Amino acid sequence: MTTTVGRRPEPVVTTAPPVARLRRPGWKDPRLLVGIVVVALSVALGSWAVSAASRTVAVFAAGSALTPGTAVTASDLRTVEVRLGSQTDRYLLAEEGLPDDTVVLRTVGEGELLPASALGAATELxxxxxxxxxxxxxxxxxxxxxxxxxxxxxxxxxxxxxxxxxxxxxxxxxxxxxxxxxxxxxxxxxxxxxxxxxxxxxxxxxxxxxxxxxxxxxxxxxxxxxxxxxxxxx
Known part of the structure; x- marks a missing residue:
């Protein structure tokens, strides 16, 4: 009688997955470049907004009360520095001078900024x-x-x-x-x-x-x- 000796099963060797290592992003990484651009634009926009808000412009103001029908000259006005922001178009800027052949259409009090709408042709009175x-x-x-x-x-x-x-x-x-x-x-x-x-x-x-x-x-x-x-x- 022949006796067969059983073999032991060979152990199964499992290989662990490789550990992912974090890599420091390089200068060519698109995400880093986009972030830098966004930060730069934010800083530039904030600086522009602060500068625009604090910027003053020279405008005309009435040196004395101006009444309708008066032909205004430079001697009737004075120049003041003010912050107008987005309302620059509403007033007469000193650098642009006075329009020709115009008169006062409504009363402008002494010291009041001269609105562009306060001047017009005599026919508009x-x-x-x-x-x-x-x-x-x-x-x-x-x-x-x-x-x-x-x-x-x-x-x-x-x-x-x-x-x-x-x-x-x-x-x-x-x-x-x-x-x-x-x-x-x-x-x-x-x-x-x-x-x-x-x-x-x-x-x-x-x-x-x-x-x-x-x-x-x-x-x-x-x-x-x-x-x-x-x-x-x-």
Whole structure:
């Protein structure tokens, strides 16, 4: 009888996978190049934004009150340095000078920056200058560039016949009437009586075309005209 000796199974040898090693990215790595470009653009954009926000420009400002219809010259203005940011187009830059053949279209207060829209052709004016005599004393606030309300105080018509006392009383008790509000003052001319309180004064008002009939009728009427500064008594 033959005895067969069994062989032991050969051990299976397993090979471990290679360990991945991190490599330092080189200068030619696209990801590194993209990151550098993004950082550089961010720094440049931030620097530009800060520089633009802090940059000042020279613009015109009114040296004194400018009223509609005035032909502006360099002597009427002064130059100031301001930060306008994105609003540069709204104002007149000193380096560009004043446009030719233009007048003031709306009142510009003393020291106010001169908007480009405040100047235009004389044909664009929507107001007319009217000389209004004022018999009563004026408020100190009524100066060129100020805004006033125009009131008409009816007077007693001496030429009109008086039928009875009731009619006379009714005519003498007529209440003042507001003709137009918020009218700009172009000029104040004080007469010989200006040294006396309540002396006669002529005020040149810039009246809208639609309000001219009422104001002119009041100037030619028997009553008197009173001017009240807008915003309260002076």
């Amino acid at each position: 929507a107001v007319r200058a009217v000389a209004v005599p004022v018999a009563t004393g004026l408020s100190e606030r009524i100066v060129a560039g100020a805004a006033v309300d125009v009131w008409y105080v009816p007077g007693q018509d001496d030429s009109a016949p008086v039928a009875d006392d009731d009619v006379a009383d009714e005519g003498s008790s007529a209440e003042p009437e507001l003709l137009v509000g918020g009218v700009d003052v172009a000029q104040v001319d004080e007469g010989d009586g200006s040294l006396v309180v309540g002396g006669p004064v002529t005020v040149h008002l810039l009246v809208g075309v639609d309000d001219l009939p009422a104001v002119l009728a009041a100037v030619a009427g028997e009553g008197t005209i009173a001017l009240v500064p807008v915003g309260g008594a002076g």
